[in-house]
Amino acid sequence: SCDFYVSPARRSSGFRATTIMAVEFDGGVVIGADSRTTTGAYIANRVTDKLTPIHDRIFCCRSGSAADTQAIADAVSYQLGFHSIELDEPPLVQTAANLFKQMCYRYREELMAGIIVAGWDKRRGGQVYTVPMGGMLVRQPVSVGGSGSSYIYGFIDSKYKSGMTKEECLRFTADALALAMERDGSSGGVVRLAAITESGLERSVILGNQLPTFFSA
């Protein structure tokens, strides 16, 4: 899929090459991300939280330029919050995803943002929408993004099966992120996970020394 073209101007501050992931299951979604923010070869923040709440049951995973994605997420949270008050109902995940898409598509030349929107709503349950750079919008049962995603497409394709439980999804996400962090220099730190269901939100962190281990040469 579309991975990023990096303009040299962007690399100066708070640029984030990342691994982010989201998986749907029956009753909710599991999202996960690494925690590294780099400026060039220096790690500006080794415990970044790239899983940003947009609404009570809707989150987004951010990859690309830190400044751009933070600004977009703030703008969309505002728009969605306003919309939800007007509706007097929790907003749909599809609405949030479309707000992201509209902003990312309109300003596609100026922005460098790859976002995965995931959450739970009453109408369609757990949903994952991916809005990569360029501003496409597509719903997928499992989606990965960021520079580290290239290394785990094979793992995702071979290990994903529909009908997983929440615990299986959490383990699947943690394994995939650990593999990506092992191979991608721009991803690392800790693994942040979140499970979003009707009843609420469960956030967890897997520290560096507790990550799942695989074969290493």
Add this chain to the structure above:
Amino acid sequence: MLNSSTQCEMTSGGFCFDNARRNAVLEAELSEKGYKAPKARKTGTTIAGMVFKDGVILGADTRATDDMVVADKNCMKIHYIAPNIYCCGAGVAADAEILTQMMSSNIELHSLSTGRPPLVVTVTRQIKQKLFRYQGHIGSSLIVGGVDVDGPQLYSIFPHGSYDKLPFLTMGSGAAAAVSVFEDRFKAKMELEEAKQLVRDAITAGIFCDLGSGSNVDLCVITEKGVDYLRGYDRPSQKGQREGSYRYKLGTTPVLTKTVTPLTLDVVEESIKTMDTQ
């Protein structure tokens, strides 16, 4: 909403980019002749901050550089924003200075309008939204620290508008040197004296190991009770004592001959110019 380059904003003072096109033309003309245009002065800095048991400590070195020359040996890089919020600035000196002054003014008005003491998140949000709007052309990296109703907080803001909230932070050219000290010795909820020593050591690492940082260490301790601005807390690089003297005694060079030739001069014109010595 993001692309607001409103003309009306420019007329009310603040940043003005009118000369940007002229500068670009001049720079192109100069480079043809082999000259380089003058660069904006960057502070080349080490700034740091950490959260300790009772509040926040901000630290900075005091050297301002103009390329490879020290322009100011004792400048102030810790800027006042509000009685409970201070901000360290790195990057282009003018940008950091003016940005913090504008923020301080806006925050005071906002605080009067809300009737509450200002929050560190408010300052951070206003700064990052302004920096994002200017897409990195305002070249200042900042560490905002303060104590408010939500407790002690520390935020770093990069020129493009991204921010991070962390228990300890370093920025500037000496950031790598300073963060190594923090990574080694930082602990949550440290006591005041130990924390001051740690920030001092982090800045000192930047002073000694980074060419762009030097001179003294300034600290600013912010707690619920108030602010302690310690200007010149430590002076690790004192000017050395000159060991030898190069003055020659009177009579070192012997005089062999002396000839006096009087010059006859006539006064041609006399004019008096008064000097304004007020």
